Amino acid sequence: MNIRSLTRGDGVVIGAAVLLLIASFLDIYSIDGAADSANIPNAWGSGPVLLSVTLAGIIGAALIVVAHGLPQVPKVAGLDLGPFGIAFTVFAAWSALGNIFDPAGGFDNNGGIDTIGAGTGLILSLIATLALAGAAVATPLVPALKGPLLPAPKPAAPQPYGGQPQGGYGYPGAGAPQPGQPYGGQPQPGQPGQPFGTQPQPQQAQAPQAQPAGGDFSPFWFAVPVPRPLFAEDGSPTPIAELAPGTWYLAVEQRGPSLVAQTQDGRRGVLQDTSGIQRG
Numbered sequence: 001m002n003i004r005s006l007t008r009g010d011g012v013v014i015g016a017a018v019l020l021l022i023a024s025f026l027d028i029y030s031i032d033g034a035a036d037s038a039n040i041p042n043a044w045g046s047g048p049v050l051l052s053v054t055l056a057g058i059i060g061a062a063l064i065v066v067a068h069g070l071p072q073v074p075k076v077a078g079l080d081l082g083p084f085g086i087a088f089t090v091f092a093a094w095s096a097l098g099n100i101f102d103p104a105g106g107f108d109n110n111g112g113i114d115t116i117g118a119g120t121g122l123i124l125s126l127i128a129t130l131a132l133a134g135a136a137v138a139t140p141l142v143p144a145l146k147g148p149l150l151p152a153p154k155p156a157a158p159q160p161y162g163g164q165p166q167g168g169y170g171y172p173g174a175g176a177p178q179p180g181q182p183y184g185g186q187p188q189p190g191q192p193g194q195p196f197g198t199q200p201q202p203q204q205a206q207a208p209q210a211q212p213a214g215g216d217f218s219p220f221w222f223a224v225p226v227p228r229p230l231f232a233e234d235g236s237p238t239p240i241a242e243l244a245p246g247t248w249y250l251a252v253e254q255r256g257p258s259l260v261a262q263t264q265d266g267r268r269g270v271l272q273d274t275s276g277i278q279r280g
Helices: 008-023 047-069 081-101 105-110 120-138
Strands: 029-031 116-118 220-223 228-231 239-243 249-255 258-262 268-271
Touching: 008 047, 008 120, 047 081, 047 120, 081 120, 239 268, 249 268
Parallel strands: none
Antiparallel strands: 029 116, 220 249, 228 239, 228 268, 249 258, 258 268
């Protein structure tokens, strides 16, 4: 699960779920004239409140966050987890509203318990579920909520794909024999790289530099502004992964307007939509 693919709306959902969990441990009833030592139940002592408000809201928040955090969203009955999560949060807010209006339930219809009102736990549960449902519904619609929750990290001087590190095997670092100089030979003053006892040449051909695959293309790091699918290199229409905002990926090849990208777990695929990408 990639937390950098979460949005600001997901952050509101997580915060509201935490508030809902805290509210579940507070009194759900406010009884006039009750002593401070009175044992007033919380949400965990009331099945209807626990199932329809607390657990429904927390389950809905978990489904939304998981749907946005996984590269491949699981499906239930052909639907993504996200819509199920939104439905759970709306149901939890609706149930909390009903408990606020009628905290005593059916007792009021039988001659009444007028001294029972909504407690701190129910009031906070209503606030949490309203924030939860509002963020879940508004995130796909409000640009401010669609932004990444965490800023994209800058790559620390990435090496070109397949390149040799400085001073590594095959890299002509300090002390390594230079092109045109025989192994063990001593260069003459003013003429580096010329064997001893030979006549200076007008110009010595330098060893050709190896060119990266794909002509003048150089691999680079990039990030996408919004989630985008990564398709298989064989042209299959089914995505093999989803590139998430806030994560750096390596472009290893260019195919026309598309890029062949490599994910952090080593999978390669074709990014067809390259508009608005940020180069590292």
